[in-house]
Amino acid sequence: MLALEKIISSFLMPPGFFIIILLIITVYLFFKSDSKLIKFLATATLIFLIFISTAFGVKVLLLPLENYAEEISVDLEEDHPIVVLGGGNYYKTDGSAEPSVHSKQRLAKAYELHRTLNTKIIYSGGVGLGHDNFSEADAAKEFLSGLGLESEKYESEDQARSTYENALYIKKWLNENEIERIYLVTSAYHMYRSARAFRAQEIDFLAHHSGFIYDHKFSWLNYLPNRGALQVNLSALHEWVGIVWYYLRARI
Structure with missing residues (x-):
């Protein structure tokens, strides 16, 4: 009974609800439209929405990024400064801000390392576009x-x-502080682009990711449309677009 409720609820709420609507529209177009292009676009959009809303997308888009981070992350070896990359802020109505969920995860990991190593934490993050009064570092x-x-x-x-x-x-x-090596802390899904960017600047670092953002062991429920998969797939897609852009701009 619970399994049936999960299946039904996955299609009553977004993104499953939109998949059902798009499926109905696509079937209608196959019967009513003579345009092969319209049929193709509707079908392609439906397939893409299913892909990005389920574990199918997670396996292709997210897991390669997070598995890479797991492979290059190291155990604590020596005392080096801990560099944390910003992951955004949540801005409040009073003009103040607090770190986003991803930023908090990275900061918590950095603090955990600090308690072991007793070295400095350096947070890298400026002011977001449209928010010029409170930086990520603050x-x-x-x-x-x-x-x-x-x-x-x-x-x-x-x-x-x-x-x-x-x-x-x-x-x-x-260079200003004459430091030769650091620990680099960021989210697992963000580590590939970060590592490539830091290597391009000839920075010697030891990677230490702050954690995964989705399951790495799937059940059949993960293959139903769900908001969690959609959210992490969009984050992963953002990373892949960023990686391609950095390659084109010779930044990595």
């Missing part, structure tokens, strides 16, 4: 302070607005 400082991090163990780089700029400004900071 929000990160407040969050880490709440966890118990001493102020002298925190530094920020508050200019970067992209992964490429993260690497660019961290390279400058490393």
